[in-house]
């Protein structure tokens with residue numbers, strides 16, 4: 001089939017798909033989980049706005065600013081964040097400081113205690129509680145000179161917006177239960193070189209922590225571009241395609257490249273899940289996946305997680321207004337410059353927080369993505385034989401095979417194949433991209449796993 005037209009594909013998807021290994025009819029999934037709807041509804045723009053104002057009220061949250069004062073500087077800010085999550089978590093969140101003494105470095109001129117505030121909501125299912133999803137924002141701020149530790153640096157959008165969203169999610173989601181564990185984290189020293197998130201990612205990797213997804217929220221506060229145009233119905237989601245290439249490609253990357261799987265990394269699968277879930281639970285709001293690690297020559301706290309081998313994405317508003325980032329507070333030609341709270345739209349932040357929360361809830365209620373998914377290639381034929389390792393969760397219902405054209409960004413077809421560890425689909429493995437998802441008895445679906453070739 002040299003040319004797969006839209007019509008022929010539609011016919012193919014509608015008619016020809018059949019499953020031999022497990023003759024189970026496709027089963028419609030529930031449109032929404034009532035519990036996730038409740039979480040989405042509970043996210044409050046008013047509380048998010050209050051958190052942003054509180055954070056701005058510390059004057060500066062520069063990583064090397066004052067830590068002794070109770071009202072000013074980064075020390076007071078992090079003690080407030082911790083106290084707030086302890087208060088609202090009411091014993092259900094495990095809140096702690098996660099710090100390290102950072103030596104003199106590129107943008108660190110004296111040894112500095114860099115402290116993340118980490119709130120964990122432990123999972124309730126034995127088979128899932130060691131699987132973690134991390135959601136993060138950075139609470140440090142800066143002005144034009146990244147070494148200026150005393151000037152007022154409100155950082156309302158960059159990144160009190162992300163920090164406020166994380167606190168709000170922690171408070172709302174702590175009142176619910178999930179199979180897997182959730183980590184609500186606010187980090188420091190993003191502006192100095194991603195040192196807070198870097199330290200967390202490094203320790204996670206050393207401890208073999210199973211982080212199945214990381215969501216970074218950085219600059220999610222403004223719904224207007226620099227010309228004042230309103231665009232409050234979408235968010236950008238940066239999602240890298242391939243693992244970082246330092247020297248020769250790793251065997252994993254080489255396999256992805258030779259099988260055309262460069263758009264099916266674990267990060268892209270996480271991004272697809274977030275887009276599908278976010279748009280389902282927050283009607284009218286769009287998640288625009290961007291096939292990039294981040295904006296040109298700019299970084300974020302998801303990068304160290306990618307470098308540690310984890311799936312990690314970044315949320316950022318659709319069009320940043322750079323007059324309100326990293327700027328000394330001033331007026332130029334009658335225009336107010338600086339990262340002031342008045343340029344943050346709490347209703348918009350709440351929408352982004354809802355997308356995050358729905359995604360996290362859906363991920364943490366669902367089984368883990370299937371492991372060791374393989375496509376058989378020993379016999380040359382035009383069908384697709386998939387095999388995978390059985391999941392361990394007690395509430396597992398089975399597996400769903402998903403597929404799409406190689407030029408399509410999102411899944412186009414699916415087939416529930418029951419509680420089997422193999423399936424045959426009578427469509428070409430060469431013309432379509434496949435994935436396998438795990439489904440629980442309530443209909444919660446994991447992200448897809450890309451099948452690697454099995455000889």
Ligand SMILES: [Zn+2]
Pocket residue numbers: 138158159190218219
């Ligand atoms: Zn930032």
